[in-house]
Each structure stands twice: as structure tokens, then as C-alpha cells.
Amino acid sequence: MLACYGWLRVRLSNKPALLILTYHRILPADSPERAVEQPGMVTSPQALENHIRFARKLGAEPVHLSDWLDRNRQGKPLPKLAVAFTFDDGWQDNYQYAYPALKAQNAPATIFLVTRMIDTDKTFWPEQVLSLLTSKTIPENDPSFDWLRRHMPEGAAHDTSRPLSLLEADDVIARLKSLEDATILASLQQVYTSHPDMAPAETSRSILSGSELTEMAKNGLVMYGAHTRHHYRLNRLKDEKTLKEEIVGCLQDLKSLGEAAIPVFCYPNGDITGKGEALVSDNYQAACTTKTGWNLAGCNPYDLHRFNLHDGNSHSNRTLLATIGRGLL
Numbered sequence: 001m002l003a004c005y006g007w008l009r010v011r012l013s014n015k016p017a018l019l020i021l022t023y024h025r026i027l028p029a030d031s032p033e034r035a036v037e038q039p040g041m042v043t044s045p046q047a048l049e050n051h052i053r054f055a056r057k058l059g060a061e062p063v064h065l066s067d068w069l070d071r072n073r074q075g076k077p078l079p080k081l082a083v084a085f086t087f088d089d090g091w092q093d094n095y096q097y098a099y100p101a102l103k104a105q106n107a108p109a110t111i112f113l114v115t116r117m118i119d120t121d122k123t124f125w126p127e128q129v130l131s132l133l134t135s136k137t138i139p140e141n142d143p144s145f146d147w148l149r150r151h152m153p154e155g156a157a158h159d160t161s162r163p164l165s166l167l168e169a170d171d172v173i174a175r176l177k178s179l180e181d182a183t184i185l186a187s188l189q190q191v192y193t194s195h196p197d198m199a200p201a202e203t204s205r206s207i208l209s210g211s212e213l214t215e216m217a218k219n220g221l222v223m224y225g226a227h228t229r230h231h232y233r234l235n236r237l238k239d240e241k242t243l244k245e246e247i248v249g250c251l252q253d254l255k256s257l258g259e260a261a262i263p264v265f266c267y268p269n270g271d272i273t274g275k276g277e278a279l280v281s282d283n284y285q286a287a288c289t290t291k292t293g294w295n296l297a298g299c300n301p302y303d304l305h306r307f308n309l310h311d312g313n314s315h316s317n318r319t320l321l322a323t324i325g326r327g328l329l
């Protein structure tokens with residue numbers, strides 16, 4: 001039903017419409033990295049390939065997000081139905097697995113970068129927490145884990161003698177979001193200092209490098225938008241100086257990347273504050289939210305809606321259409 005509804009809505013729109021599809025990580029089904037990633041973050045390369053093919057079948061024209069926004073701003077004609085592929089966070093697997101799929105089908109894309117993570121071996125705190133909780137048991141009565149223990153599954157439900165399952169750990173991530181990002185990162189650092197065996201092992205780099213960014217931008221296929229400097233959720237920031245650095249500083253970093261940089265902001269975790277919104281509209285031409293839905297000609301460019309996709313909600317054409325249909329209800 002939802003798939004039929006989705007199909008009808010996108011085919012029969014009487015105003016030009018833009019579907020923005022959001023992806024995070026693109027990982028093959030057998031990738032070991034899936035074991036330490038939130039399921040809602042991962043799409044297989046095959047599913048992405050299918051989405052590109054199926055979007056064209058539906059009559060959607062793949063466009064650069066910034067091109068559609070420029071035409072919309074200038075009141076120029078827009079395709080009846082357009083689709084923009086976007087990727088959040090700047091994962092290295094976007095180069096390894098998404099870029100070949102985009103190139104093969106000549107589908108333009110925008111990657112929203114966390115600029116101070118580029119060319120580092122850092123990873124985000126949810127991945128660090130997932131890795132810790134699914135591989136180690138948390139020692140009882142050790143104060144360096146108090147912050148984590150407070151957000152663990154309820155007492156009896158969790159047996160402290162074993163590591164958590166991926167889904168249990170995913171639940172802890174959701175609970176930890178009540179804390180400020182910098183607090184979580186500092187607490188993790190403390191754990192690694194007092195328990196060096198728990199520090200992340202030397203693994204492969206998870207974030208894009210400068211040379212990968214240059215290569216993907218070379219033929220104009222991939223462009224880059226802003227996703228803050230450190231992926232701090234804006235509503236958790238206490239001081240205005242940091243807020244400004246995360247929003248305005250990120251654009252400065254992005255501009256140093258050259259022509260592929262576009263003044264489009266993407267809110268980490270979709271979290272918005274009044275002051276943050278003002279800084280975004282003063283410095284950027286548009287902003288992506290985590291609100292679900294499509295964008296019609298004449299829409300507010302600072303309130304772009306998207307469809308967040310992952311294997312769980314878009315592994316087949318039917319589930320993809322149902323996800324779109326649900327988002328258009």
C-alpha cells in the first residue's frame with residue numbers, strides 16, 4: 001500500500017519536486033565494519049546501485065543538489081521530478097564503494113563533510129562506544145565508567161559478565177545523546193588512559209582523505225557541503241564561540257577544498273538551535289535537516305527535507321518506495 005502510494009505521489013506531483021536521499025556508510029554485506037556500526041547507518045553498494053537505477057526508472061533526474069537549489073532560487077525551470085544523492089559524515093567507504101557506483105551510472109552526489117576529521121585516523125564517538133561495548137565487559141565499581149553505566153540497559157536486563165549485542169549497544173548510543181559530544185569524547189579518552197587495553201586498535205582509516213576528496217571532485221561528479229567541524233550536535237553546545245566555529249569555521253575549511261565546495265549546511269543529528277539557524281542562514285545558501293519528505297519548487301532552502309536510507313528500509317525497490325510513501329503521508 002505504502003509503495004503504491006509512494007509511486008503515485010512521485011509520478012503525479014503537479015509541482016516540480018526534489019527527492020533528497022541520505023546515506024551514511026556504504027559497506028558490502030560481508031564487511032567486518034558492519035559488526036561495529038549502527039544498523040541504521042549502513043547501505044550495501046548493491047542497494048545504492050539499485051536506487052540510482054530505480055530513481056531513473058521512476059522518471060527522476062539525478063541532479064546536483066546545488067544546481068537544483070540555484071535554479072529554485074533564480075526561479076528557473078526545474079525537472080518535474082529530480083533526485084539528489086547525499087552522504088553524511090564523509091566516510092572513507094563513500095570513496096571505496098559509493099563513488100564507483102555513482103561513476104558507473106553518472107549520478108552526481110553531495111558529501112557533507114566533518115572538516116576537522118578529514119585526513120585523520122579519528123572516528124565518531126558512537127562507533128567508539130559500539131566497539132567498546134560489543135567487545136569488552138565494563139568493570140564494576142570503576143568510576144571511569146560511571147558515565148557509561150548510567151546509560152546501559154536496565155539492571156536485570158543486562159548481564160554484566162558479557163559484552164553487549166549490537167542492538168543493545170545501539171540503544172546505549174541513543175541514551176548517550178543526552179550528553180554533550182565533547183563530554184562523551186573526553187570520557188572515552190579517560191577510559192583509554194586508565195585502561196590502555198580498551199583503546200581503539202589500529203584499524204583502517206574510517207574518514208575520507210584529502211586526496212580521495214580531490215579525486216572524486218575531479219570530473220565534477222561529487223561536491224562537498226558542510227556538516228560542522230567536529231560533528232557536535234548544535235543544541236548541546238554551551239558557548240557561542242564553539243557554535244560559530246562549528247558552523248562558520250566549517251565553511252572556511254570547506255572553501256579551502258576548492259571549487260567542489262558548496263555553501264550548503266547539514267545539521268548533525270538534525271539538531272537545530274535558534275542561534276545556530278541564524279548563523280547558518282547568514283553564511284550558507286541552504287540547509288538539510290533530518291525531517292522526512294520531499295521538496296517542492298519554491299520551498300524554503302533552509303528547511304530541506306530528506307529520506308534517510310539504509311538496508312533496513314530500502315533493500316528492494318518495493319521497500320524503497322514504501323519508505324518514500326511513508327515519508328509523504
Ligand SMILES: [Zn+2]
Nearest residue numbers: 088089268269
Ligand atoms: Zn552526521
